[in-house]
Amino acid sequence: MKTFFFFGTLAHRPLLEIVLGRVCVSANICDAELSGYQAHWVKDQAYPFLEASKDASAKGLLVSRLSSEDLDRLAYYEAGYAYDIQHLSILSSNGPVQASVFFPISAPVKGAPWRLQDWCAEYAPLALLAAQEAMSYYGQIDGQTLAERFGPIRMRAASVLRAQTHQRDHDFSTDLARKDVRIDIHTRPYCNFFNMQEFDLQFTKYNGDLSEKVNRATFTGFDVACVLPYDPVEDCVLLVEQFRLGPFARGEDRPWSIEPVCGHVDVGESPQAAAHRECMEEAGVAPSELIEVSQAYPSPGCSTEYFYSYIGLCNLKDIQEGINGLDSEAENIRSQIVSYQALMEYVDSRAANNLILIMMANWLARHRDRLRQNAGL
Numbered sequence: 001m002k003t004f005f006f007f008g009t010l011a012h013r014p015l016l017e018i019v020l021g022r023v024c025v026s027a028n029i030c031d032a033e034l035s036g037y038q039a040h041w042v043k044d045q046a047y048p049f050l051e052a053s054k055d056a057s058a059k060g061l062l063v064s065r066l067s068s069e070d071l072d073r074l075a076y077y078e079a080g081y082a083y084d085i086q087h088l089s090i091l092s093s094n095g096p097v098q099a100s101v102f103f104p105i106s107a108p109v110k111g112a113p114w115r116l117q118d119w120c121a122e123y124a125p126l127a128l129l130a131a132q133e134a135m136s137y138y139g140q141i142d143g144q145t146l147a148e149r150f151g152p153i154r155m156r157a158a159s160v161l162r163a164q165t166h167q168r169d170h171d172f173s174t175d176l177a178r179k180d181v182r183i184d185i186h187t188r189p190y191c192n193f194f195n196m197q198e199f200d201l202q203f204t205k206y207n208g209d210l211s212e213k214v215n216r217a218t219f220t221g222f223d224v225a226c227v228l229p230y231d232p233v234e235d236c237v238l239l240v241e242q243f244r245l246g247p248f249a250r251g252e253d254r255p256w257s258i259e260p261v262c263g264h265v266d267v268g269e270s271p272q273a274a275a276h277r278e279c280m281e282e283a284g285v286a287p288s289e290l291i292e293v294s295q296a297y298p299s300p301g302c303s304t305e306y307f308y309s310y311i312g313l314c315n316l317k318d319i320q321e322g323i324n325g326l327d328s329e330a331e332n333i334r335s336q337i338v339s340y341q342a343l344m345e346y347v348d349s350r351a352a353n354n355l356i357l358i359m360m361a362n363w364l365a366r367h368r369d370r371l372r373q374n375a376g377l
Helices: 015-022 068-077 116-123 124-136 145-166 245-252 271-283 341-348 355-374
Strands: 002-006 029-040 050-066 083-092 094-106 110-113 181-191 195-203 214-220 225-230 235-243 254-259 261-264 289-296 306-315 333-339
Touching: 015 068, 015 124, 029 094, 029 124, 050 083, 050 116, 050 124, 068 181, 068 261, 094 110, 110 235, 116 261, 124 145, 145 306, 214 271, 225 271, 225 333, 225 355, 235 271, 235 341, 254 355, 261 271, 261 333, 261 355, 271 289, 271 306, 289 355, 341 355
Parallel strands: 002 094, 225 306
Antiparallel strands: 002 050, 029 050, 029 083, 029 110, 083 094, 181 195, 195 214, 225 235, 225 261, 235 254, 235 333, 289 306
């Protein structure tokens, strides 16, 4: 049995219990502090490190009677961080205790002094959701693989947080809610950049009875920002074209898709900020205004993807068509500017095969006159 002193994110007991996969018995956990050290944020990161400081002390949790499996789970969760373990004297309510402490192998760039309550206020909800998914892979993938996939895991957690905080009016919907679904088994049979979730569940039917137990699976993606750049003065739009795996996997002979600018919403980023960023990355365009078109699931029967769609008012007169995208993401995206009339002919002829583009074009058709009037035309 081992004793550890946690001064950083794992000093947040709910996170620690997710990582350990069990409730911490009160008799084995207490507040404590380490003299001669101070905790600082790692610059531009959401976790701290310890730095020697003669007159300072770092507060945290002292946890005793950690089993070999507890230590394995801790090592699994911390696999993405280069750390060493030192054994130091910790001051607890029962006096000095020898305990293990995580230290970085090399000193990171120092940020402001760390306070757990600051981290809890800004990062804890995301960290708890990410940890739940991460630890569900314990015993399935190794720690290094988990570390490589932690970015997408955090993006999925951010999507869940947006879903939990979003309030939507349901004028035409039933009063049934999440509480009316009973989950028997929940697994993640596949995880890479994307993942799959599988459920054995029952849901409340419209007559109030529970359904029979059903097995359902869903593709788990991310929240997406979509922008159709539109110049009301020139009355034209900017479209992008790129290779898409979906049409290819379905068997399309020409799996390149003409579509609006689209991209994932990063952790800590608003959908609007993602929309502006993606416009610059994919098309070299900076919208002067984003007009919200919709917030919706493009395929709710089998996917968690959620699209924030905007018309981006732009000056496209001097924009150069060309090839854009990030080399780091193997993007090869061709931009082209077409007239509003050409866009609608493309959609009405049923040549367009991107549903988001079709939806946004039809929204533009209903609101185009107003946008042009606002531009003084």
